[in-house]
Each structure stands twice: as C-alpha cells, then as structure tokens.
Amino acid sequence: MSSSPDSGPGPGPDIDVLVLGGAGVDTIVYVPELPLPYADSHMIRPGIETRAGQTGDFVALGLHRLGLRTHHLDLVGADPEGDLVRALHRDQGIPLTEVRQPAGTKRAVNLVGPDGRRLSLYDATRGHDDDRLPPHTVKALAARSRHAHVSLTQPCAHTLPLLREAGVTISTDLHDWDGSAAYHQSFAFAADIVFLSTTALDDPERTLREIAVRGRASVVVGTAGAAGALLLTGPDEDLHHVPAVTPPGPVVDSNGAGDAFAAGFLYAWLAGADPVTCALHGTVxxxxxxxxxxxxxxxxxxxxxxxxxxxxxxxxxxxxxxxGHVRIEG
Structure with a gap:
C-alpha cells in the first residue's frame, strides 16, 4: 500500500519506528554447497523462488510482528518486483510510503547452502548516485516517529541529517563492514544504536570501540552468529559478551537473522530495557x-x-x- 506521510492522528508520535530503505526482492537458490563448484549446470531442489523481502522489509516485518507501529519508506519501481514489495506490505498490514524508482525495485539472488549460509548477489543497476528520498517526505514522517532505523543504502545516507534535525533517535545496521570502508562511516558515526556483523572484522573490539569514540552511538552491537554477540555501551566501558540461544528448530537459513536481531533489540529498547536485556531479545x-x-x-x-x-x-x-505492551503514545 501507499500512504500519505502527512496523515496521522494529531500531534505526538503515531509511528514507533520509521524504517528507511531496504525494500526489495530476493531470488532464492538452494545450492549443494558453498562455494558452489564450477559446472555447466546444477539441478536445484527444492526449486528456485522469488519473494519480496530485503533488509528493510525484514526489519519492518519483525517490528510489526512484535506489535510496534511501524512505517516503511523507500524507493520502489513500477515493475513486477515492486508489485511483490507492495503486496508484502499490504498483506502484512505494514504502511509503506513508496517513492517511484525509475531504475526499478532492488533485487538480488541469494545462494543458500545446506548449513544455512548464504551468498548474496545484488543487482547494482537498480539505482543511481543521485537517488534521493524527498526531504519533505522524510521530515513529515520523522515528525510522527519516535525512532528511525536506517538501511545501508545510498539514498538513506542523505536522510541522516534530516532525522537528526527532527530529534528522533537513529539505529543502523552496517552488515558485514570490514571496519575501514569509507561508505559505511557516515552511518556508523551518525546513529545512536549501531548493529554490525563481526564476520569481516579482524579485531571486532577495536572496531566497536572506534564507532563509540568517533560517533554518537550509546550502544554498539557486533553479532557473531552461533558465537552470540558483543555489546559495548560506551568507549570506556567493558565489552560484554551475549551468548547465543538455541534456535527453536533446525537451522535452515541465516538470511534475515541480523534484521530479526535488530527488531528484537529495538522492541526491548523502546520499552526502556537495559542493553543486555535488549540484546537477549535480539538473540532470541x-x-x-x-x-x-x-x-x-x-x-x-x-x-x-x-x-x-x-x-x-x-x-x-x-x-x-x-x-508485553510497549507501544509509544504521543
């Protein structure tokens, strides 16, 4: 669905979390192993499927399922992939403000191995360097929001000063940042809560502390899969290890686990829980x-x-x- 950013029930926040960016479509291919051995062809079972759901979609869905009033804003194309994104939000009841993207809706191919690991191939043609989310739309939605979660996409980088001016707290996910790539730094140093994977980090503690020192984050979380997560609440604070929890069933796919962690963490954080408790919610x-x-x-x-x-x-x-009820009322 599309909704007007100027509609709302009067003064005060009526959106708990505004999710910016990260709407798109994935084509899922289950492969016999990763890396995939070279061959002229592979027979794929249980098949190849395309469905809506990239990082912003997953965060928005996770927050919505936890009862938070969630609104999603992103560029979406007038194409079949965009129809899938619109249908996902309509069917789940998640308000979506879409800005037309002439280059088309973001899409990717995910190769998923038997152990649940994945390799994602992103279509880099579905965007341009001058893509922007309209400032008046960002400001109008931010004025209605308590918190904003910003996806790691190019148009969202330009929303960070607008969100700061609006006075909302900001979270972001740097995903598999290596700790040095310049692109991620504007997100890392502008957010109040920073999530990232430790997968590509040579020294996770050093990177977490650098974010806390150079940026404004009061909480930095490094997720490490089955090894749990690392939690830092200040540049001079001790690094806290949060153990992983046992999944409620067989592990079949790691796709969306980081987004789910962020949603669980933010649910508890908006309720006023301490960071360790928030991280426990995220790990579950x-x-x-x-x-x-x-x-x-x-x-x-x-x-x-x-x-x-x-x-x-x-x-x-x-x-x-x-x-059990953490809704933010204005």
Missing part, C-alpha cells in the same frame, strides 16, 4: 529467524519472544523480560 529473535526457510518471509511474534526471554531470564539479577 535472530535464532528464530534461522529456522525460517529463505523462501518464506516470517518473523517471531511478541508472545513467543517474551515467553522465551522469560524462560531464559535469570532470577538473580540477569536479563529480565520487558512488558
């Missing part, structure tokens, strides 16, 4: 995502998240579950 949501095949777009619900956090929470001062 991320573990659930690893049990969902890449051909489906699904996220953990609030009741299931809270039940698992309550089960894992320690009675002697460890992480505690947040209230």
């Amino acid at each position: 949501a991320g573990a659930f995502a690893c049990t969902v095949p890449a051909t489906r777009t699904e996220a953990i619900g609030r009741d299931a998240l809270l039940a698992e956090v309550a089960r894992l929470g320690s009675p002697d001062g460890g992480p505690r579950p947040v209230p």
Whole structure:
C-alpha cells in the first residue's frame, strides 16, 4: 500500500519506528554447497523462488510482528518486483510510503547452502548516485516517529541529517563492514544504536570501540552468529559478551537473522530495557529467524519472544523480560 506521510492522528508520535530503505526482492537458490563448484549446470531442489523481502522489509516485518507501529519508506519501481514489495506490505498490514524508482525495485539472488549460509548477489543497476528520498517526505514522517532505523543504502545516507534535525533517535545496521570502508562511516558515526556483523572484522573490539569514540552511538552491537554477540555501551566501558540461544528448530537459513536481531533489540529498547536485556531479545529473535526457510518471509511474534526471554531470564539479577505492551503514545 501507499500512504500519505502527512496523515496521522494529531500531534505526538503515531509511528514507533520509521524504517528507511531496504525494500526489495530476493531470488532464492538452494545450492549443494558453498562455494558452489564450477559446472555447466546444477539441478536445484527444492526449486528456485522469488519473494519480496530485503533488509528493510525484514526489519519492518519483525517490528510489526512484535506489535510496534511501524512505517516503511523507500524507493520502489513500477515493475513486477515492486508489485511483490507492495503486496508484502499490504498483506502484512505494514504502511509503506513508496517513492517511484525509475531504475526499478532492488533485487538480488541469494545462494543458500545446506548449513544455512548464504551468498548474496545484488543487482547494482537498480539505482543511481543521485537517488534521493524527498526531504519533505522524510521530515513529515520523522515528525510522527519516535525512532528511525536506517538501511545501508545510498539514498538513506542523505536522510541522516534530516532525522537528526527532527530529534528522533537513529539505529543502523552496517552488515558485514570490514571496519575501514569509507561508505559505511557516515552511518556508523551518525546513529545512536549501531548493529554490525563481526564476520569481516579482524579485531571486532577495536572496531566497536572506534564507532563509540568517533560517533554518537550509546550502544554498539557486533553479532557473531552461533558465537552470540558483543555489546559495548560506551568507549570506556567493558565489552560484554551475549551468548547465543538455541534456535527453536533446525537451522535452515541465516538470511534475515541480523534484521530479526535488530527488531528484537529495538522492541526491548523502546520499552526502556537495559542493553543486555535488549540484546537477549535480539538473540532470541535472530535464532528464530534461522529456522525460517529463505523462501518464506516470517518473523517471531511478541508472545513467543517474551515467553522465551522469560524462560531464559535469570532470577538473580540477569536479563529480565520487558512488558508485553510497549507501544509509544504521543
């Protein structure tokens, strides 16, 4: 669906989280192993499927399933891929403000191995350097929002000063940043909460501390898959290790696990929970995502998240579950 950024029920925030960017379509190809051996052809089972859902879509869905009032803003094409994105938001009930993208909707091919690892191939022709999200639209939606989650796409970089002016807190996900690529730095140093994968980092602690020192982040989280996550709450604070949790089923795909972690973390953070408790919510949501095949777009619900956090929470001062209703009222 498309919605007007100027509509809303009067003063005060009526959007808990504004998600910017990251709308697109993935074609999922299950392969016998990664890296895929060279051959003239491979027989693919259970088949090749195309579905809507990239990083912004997954974060928006995760937040929405947890009961937060979520709104998604991005450039979307007038093409079959755009129809899939629009249908996903319509069917899930997630408001979408779409800006027309003449180059077409973002798309990618994900090769998924038997162990759930993936290799993503992104179509770099679906955008231009001068792509922008209209400033008046960003400002209007930000004025209605409590928090903004900014995807790591080129148009979103230009929204960061606008969001800061609007006074909303900002989170971002740097994904597999190597700790030095210049493109990611504007996101890393402008956000209040920074998520990133430790996969490509030679020294994760050094990178997390650099983000905290050079930027404005009060929380930096490095996710490490089955090794859990690293949590830093200030440049001079101790680095905290958050253990991984056991997934509720077989691990079939890691696609969307980082997005699910961010959604679970933000759910607890908006409820006022401490960072360790927020990270526990994130690990539970991320573990659930690893049990969902890449051909489906699904996220953990609030009741299931809270039940698992309550089960894992320690009675002697460890992480505690947040209230079951965290909606932000104006």
